[in-house]
Amino acid sequence: MSNLPLFRDPWAKREAWRKHPVFSNRAMFANMFPGFGIAVVAFTAYVIADNVFLKSRKQEEHH
Template identity: 70%
Template structure:
C-alpha cells in the first residue's frame, strides 16, 4: 500500500479499486490452466498405459 509520501500515488480514484484485475490469479494462462483440472495427470497416465500395453503385447501374435 503506498504511503502518503510515495510519489507514485493513484491519480485516478478508481485505479486502486480496479488493481485486482492485474493480479496473476486472473491472468489468461491461469484461467486456461484451471479450465481442465486433472488433464495433465490423465494424459501422463494414458501415455503410460499405451506404452506398457504396447510393450507387453510385442511377444503376442495379433489376429
C-alpha cells in the same frame, strides 16, 4: 516537473484486482483443465504398456 494537471483515477484501487497474477491468462488456462497433464501421462503409459504386453503375447502365440 511539467505544468500539466495531475489526474488520478478514483477507481484505481477497486480495479487493481484485475491486474493480480491469479487472474492472468496463463493462470486461467492452467486451471481450465485440471488434471489434464496427469491424464495425458497416465494414458501414454497405458498405451505403451499395452503395446509391449500385446507384442510379447503375440510372439508367444506364434511360436
